[in-house]
Amino acid sequence: MRGVTAGAAGGRDDRHGRVARGHGSGRPTPGGAPPSQPAPGREPRPRPAPSMAGIIRALVLPVARTLPWLPLAAGGTVGLLLVGVPRLVSGETPDRIALLLLRGAGLAFGLGLAFLMDDPARHTTAGVPVRRAVRAGLRVALVAPVAVGWWTAALLLVPAEVRPPVGDMTLEAAATAVLALLAGAAAVRMRDEPEPGQAAAAALLLTGLAAPLLMPDRWTLFVQPHADRWDEVHRSWAWLLAGAALVWAACLLEPVRRRRFRAVFASRH
Amino acid sequence: MTDLPTPPTVSAAGLTLRYGSTAALDDVSLRLGAGVTGLLGPNGAGKTTLLRVLATAVPADRGAFTVLGHDPNTTAGRQNVRRALGYLPQTPGFHPDFTAFAFVDYVAILKEMTNRAARHREVRRVLDEVGLGDVRGKRIRRLSGGMRQRVALAAALVGGPGFLVLDEPTVGLDPEQRMRFRELIASAGEGRTVLLSTHQTEDVAMLCHRVIVMAGGVVRFEGTPAELTARADGRVWSSTERDPGARAGWRTGTGSFRNVGDPPEGATLVEPTLEDGYLLTLDASDAASASSSEVTA
Numbered sequence: 001m002r003g004v005t006a007g008a009a010g011g012r013d014d015r016h017g018r019v020a021r022g023h024g025s026g027r028p029t030p031g032g033a034p035p036s037q038p039a040p041g042r043e044p045r046p047r048p049a050p051s052m053a054g055i056i057r058a059l060v061l062p063v064a065r066t067l068p069w070l071p072l073a074a075g076g077t078v079g080l081l082l083v084g085v086p087r088l089v090s091g092e093t094p095d096r097i098a099l100l101l102l103r104g105a106g107l108a109f110g111l112g113l114a115f116l117m118d119d120p121a122r123h124t125t126a127g128v129p130v131r132r133a134v135r136a137g138l139r140v141a142l143v144a145p146v147a148v149g150w151w152t153a154a155l156l157l158v159p160a161e162v163r164p165p166v167g168d169m170t171l172e173a174a175a176t177a178v179l180a181l182l183a184g185a186a187a188v189r190m191r192d193e194p195e196p197g198q199a200a201a202a203a204l205l206l207t208g209l210a211a212p213l214l215m216p217d218r219w220t221l222f223v224q225p226h227a228d229r230w231d232e233v234h235r236s237w238a239w240l241l242a243g244a245a246l247v248w249a250a251c252l253l254e255p256v257r258r259r260r261f262r263a264v265f266a267s268r269h
Numbered sequence: 270m271t272d273l274p275t276p277p278t279v280s281a282a283g284l285t286l287r288y289g290s291t292a293a294l295d296d297v298s299l300r301l302g303a304g305v306t307g308l309l310g311p312n313g314a315g316k317t318t319l320l321r322v323l324a325t326a327v328p329a330d331r332g333a334f335t336v337l338g339h340d341p342n343t344t345a346g347r348q349n350v351r352r353a354l355g356y357l358p359q360t361p362g363f364h365p366d367f368t369a370f371a372f373v374d375y376v377a378i379l380k381e382m383t384n385r386a387a388r389h390r391e392v393r394r395v396l397d398e399v400g401l402g403d404v405r406g407k408r409i410r411r412l413s414g415g416m417r418q419r420v421a422l423a424a425a426l427v428g429g430p431g432f433l434v435l436d437e438p439t440v441g442l443d444p445e446q447r448m449r450f451r452e453l454i455a456s457a458g459e460g461r462t463v464l465l466s467t468h469q470t471e472d473v474a475m476l477c478h479r480v481i482v483m484a485g486g487v488v489r490f491e492g493t494p495a496e497l498t499a500r501a502d503g504r505v506w507s508s509t510e511r512d513p514g515a516r517a518g519w520r521t522g523t524g525s526f527r528n529v530g531d532p533p534e535g536a537t538l539v540e541p542t543l544e545d546g547y548l549l550t551l552d553a554s555d556a557a558s559a560s561s562s563e564v565t566a
Contacts, residue, residue, distance in 0.1 A: 054383040062375040066364050120362040121372070124421055126326035127356035127434070128379035129348050135379075192327075194362055256342055257328050 055130055056138060063138050068115035068197065072143065075112025076150050079105035083157045098162040099169075099225065105154045106173035107208040109147065110180040114204050115197030116143060117184030122194035133252035140181065147177065164225045168234045172221075175241040180204050182244045185251035277302055278462045279323065279432060281334035286318055286327070293318040294329065295486040305458035307473035307494070308466040309547055310483035316466040317359050317436055319483065323464065324356040324434045336432050352381065355430035359437050359466075361421035365410035369401050369420045372409060376424040395423040399453055415446035422453060433463040439472055451476055470544040480543075482550050490550045494543050501541030501549050506532040516552050 083101045086093045093101065116139055119125075151173055155166055183203050187196030212222040221240070223233050277300035284297040293315045310316045321327045323334065325341050333342060339349035363372055373392045382388040396405045399419040409417060418438060425433060435454065439447045447469075455476055457463055467473060473480050473494055480497050482490040490497060507525045511518050516530035529545050530552075532538060 050381045050383045055378065055381060058378045058383050058385070059375075062367075062371065062378065065367065065371075066375075121364055121375075122362060123326075123358040124356075124361040124363065124424060125376060125379055126321075126358065127324040127351050127354045128376065129351040129381050130379045254347075255328055256344055256347055 052134070056134070059130070059135070059138055060142070063135065064142050066119065066121075067139060067142060068112070068118050071115040071197065071201075072109075072112040072146070075109045076146075079108035079150070079154055080157065082108060083154050087157060087159070093158055093162055095162040098158050099164045102154065102158060102164060102169050103172065103222070106151075106169075106176045107205070109150060109154075109173070110176040110204055110208070111201045113143070113147070113177050113180040114184055114200035116140065116181060117188055117200070118195040118197040120194055122188070122192075132254055133249070136185065136252050165230075168225075168230070168237070171234055171237045171241065175237050175244060176204075176208070178241055178244040178248060179207075182248040182251065185248050189251040279334065279336050279464070281323070282332055284319070284322055284329045284332035284334060286322060286329045292486045294322065294332075297332070297483075297486070297488055299481065299488065299491070301462050301464060301479075303458075303460060303462050304478040305454060305463040305465055305476050307477035307480040308464060308483065309468070309470065309473060309480060310466075311468075311551065313485075314483040315486040316483055318486075320356075320434050320436045320464065320466055321358075323432075324354060324358075325350055326356070326358075350432075353431045355425035355428070355433040357421050357425040357433075357435045357438055359440075361418070361424075363409045363417065363420065366408060368406050368408055369396060369412065369416075369423070370405040372420060373423045373427055377427045380428040382428060391427055391429075392423075395426045398426065398456070399423045400449065415442050415449075418442065418446075418450070419453075422450070422457075426457060429461075431461050433457055433461055435463065435465045437466055437468065439467065439469060447472075470542070470547050474543045482547060484551055489553075497546040497550065498541055498543045499546065501529065501545035503538060504532060504549060505529050505541045505545050506536035506538050508536065512536075517548055 082104045083093070086097070086101065117136065119135075151170065155163065155169070158164075180200065183200035184196045187193045187200055193199070212220070215221070221233055221236055223229050227233075279299075279301040281300075282298045284294050285292065286294040295315075297315075297319060308316050308319070318327070322329050323336070325347050328341075333340070335341075336350045337353045339346045339353065341347040341350045364375075367375065370392060373396060374388065377388045377392055382391065393402070393405070396402050399422050401416060401419055401423065404412065404416065409420060412420065418441075422435075422438060425435070438454070439450050442450060451472065454463065454465060458476070458478075465472070465477065477494055480490070480492065480494050481488055482497070490500075506512075506528050507521075508528060509525060511520075511526050512528040512530075512533065514530065514533060515528035518526050518528040518530075521527050527539065528536075529548055
């Protein structure tokens with residue numbers, strides 16, 4: 001073991017180690033002199049732990065400003081154009097493509113959502129007490145109403161007579177959205193990438209285009225509403241949604257220890 | 270190893286972290302007290318990894334450490350460490366559309382400062398402290414590189430952390446900005462523990478009470494800057510031509526050569542600097558690594 005010591009004179013401190021302040025100045029105690037000490041016989045008053053609700057309230061506006069509104073708007077606009085243009089051009093949406101257009105719209109909005117985990121200040125804020133999961137959850141909570149409104153608009157743009165089952169289509173769109181979030185969160189977790197949006201969007205686009213073509217028929221998630229397997233396939237979508245949400249949530253956790261298998265694997269080299 | 274003049278505020282034992290087959294940290298132990306401690310080492314020495322581990326940005330594979338008595342190996346302990354921490358990473362990122370004030374305010378909220386009035390006072394104070402009081406309403410995208418670096422320092426300082434981790438804060442700054450940063454870091458080191466990673470031996474010579482030299486994920490030296498300089502006593506000499514026996518040598522502005530290594534008989538010895546001591550320490554660790562490899566082979 002290589003041991004070292006380093007240091008010099010100085011002083012401390014409140015309960016969590018914040019430097020004590022000179023009385024009235026609002027500045028850290030200067031000069032390496034002992035900072036303000038509690039009067040004899042008096043314990044330093046512990047700093048009350050701030051409530052999470054108060055922190056979240058204070059974070060709403062700044063976090064809303066950090067959201068990737070441009071990619072979200074772009075994805076949303078492309079999605080609405082996809083479902084709206086046929087109706088605007090010909091006055092109707094053909095039955096056979098309504099499902100495809102809605103799936104395309106969901107994928108387009110998902111591409112925007114893939115940027116939601118982008119945080120250029122991630123490294124600068126790596127050592128703050130408010131956890132990454134809280135910040136990511138807040139980002140999702142702020143975008144959720146927009147996403148719900150957007151999806152409602154997309155559904156309404158498809159005429160009711162050719163509209164696929166709304167609940168099942170919403171399930172597909174929700175799973176796509178969570179997969180988009182998962183792609184971003186996984187890149188952050190595995191590569192410590194502050195802005196994984198582009199790579200996550202590319203991965204989602206590739207998956208969204210390749211999966212219907214490459215998946216074997218018995219596993220396919222993309223069937224027509226009149227197909228016998230429609231209900232069965234949407235149970236798979238539900239599992240996919242739940243699984244992706246769980247993995248996404250796991251990716252947001254900040255482990256206090258590295259995973260054992262990684263350390264063991266590394267030590268074998 | 271020399272004793273600390275005060276009780277340690279940061280203690281680490283056996284920190285080890287590997288990336289694949291590479292040991293970024295290999296059984297590193299250290300203790301830090303209040304004041305500025307410099308962390309020197311070549312690229313790839315493990316400085317940034319050590320700082321990231323101490324800043325709780327990445328957990329170590331093995332080993333333990335405490336910051337101001339808090340153990341980050343538990344979730345609650347890590348929260349307490351983070352409450353005591355200010356961290357300026359090697360490449361600080363920003364939300365470029367934020368103003369300097371809004372960004373530091375955002376970080377202050379992330380440091381659990383929820384009282385708006387008190388928080389704004391604190392943000393103004395740290396921005397004034399780093400000399401950005403006049404441009405606090407300016408968007409970060411319009412600030413120079415040096416100013417952005419000061420915004421990052423203000424973000425690290427906000428809330429008065431007891432342990433400040435600074436990863437190469439003077440890289441890319443011009444001499445005037447670097448001087449300004451030295452003043453800020455010296456001021457920040459008064460009454461708190463500051464760990465400063467740098468390639469600049471002048472920064473260490475001017476700022477630090479203590480210095481740690483790392484190479485290959487291992488601590489090669491710890492002590493005072495004077496002790497590091499003393500390692501080169503009698504091992505620096507000048508000559509009119511480059512001495513082929515020197516470990517390192519270069520022509521100085523006066524035209525003579527400054528050589529570092531084992532001087533020949535009758536050499537004209539000159540006063541060593543911290544950098545000479547640092548170079549010889551690295552050279553010794555390279556030699557030790559080479560002989561260790563030969564033994565292994």
